Amino acid sequence: MLVNQYSKRIFNISYQFSGNYPEAEDLTQEIFLKLYNALPKFDFEKDFTAWLLTLAKNYLIDQYRKTKWERTKRDNFNDHFLASTIEGPENGIIRTEHKKIIWESLNHLSSDIRMVIILRDIQGKKYEEIAEIMGLPLGTIKSRVNRGRLQLARILKEKKERENEM
């Protein structure tokens, strides 16, 4: 069944993109509603997962452009992730702090760059798969991933420098 097979994937991409748990639940529901409506148009020769992720990506970016989530704060990193992240005792606190900064910095990225960073670095998809989902050339995807990572790295660098000053 579609819900059993894809709900986790869709919920996680919605959560990683929006950063807000109740918002991600509503988005997942809306994406599934869109899926049921679009299902008769699906070409069975195509890859269903890529098609579904394209549908989800389009909906998430459209919603983002309409509502501008960047104004709303992302959930506290500790709320949902910390319980599932196992850290060793050494450097554990610092690493968690940095993860928190990276999680919050995702909101500073534009919707298109945030989406490719989520697909590549969080979900570990291949560049070719991302190009298919985003409907863009491979070179554009690689350059967006690069730009996104550099933006995050600069934010992390600034925060680290501020920590050292204090």
Added chain:
Amino acid sequence: MKCEKIQDLLSPYLENELSAEEKVAVKNHLQTCPGCSSLLSNLSEIHESLAGFPELEVSQDLLERLYILPRKKRKIHLGLDFFLRPSFQPVLAVASIFFVLISFYFFHPNKKSIHQSLERQVHLGYSKIVRLYAKTGYFKEDLSAFKDNFLDSLQQQKTKLLGGNEDE
């Protein structure tokens, strides 16, 4: 190479996607530039952190909401299905033409003249029907007169024939 150019190569450098020549250029630059080396270590940390974000489980509440979605959708469709089937389309077309004409009549600025001409047309039609009905009445009378004449002439022929036989 300048820092800006090297920074663009750092991400592919981490993913081992550079040519041997580019790799050497980046390595040499990193040995002399603390800014780019610190950026590389941040990039590496980001890469590691993002990959380590765990997948969350879907709550039971959301799962239940997702399971009832197709049923909800079907309910809406059942109501509309009757009106949306192709065989109902001519009825919809006729109804829409009817509504267009009705609205044309009601919202026309010269509604009175339309009403008068409509009335005239209705009267004309009615009188035509009456005339036609009267004509059919005459035709019926003519037909019965013709029938009587025909029967009379037959009777006369019969008596003539019978009279001739008796004479013989």
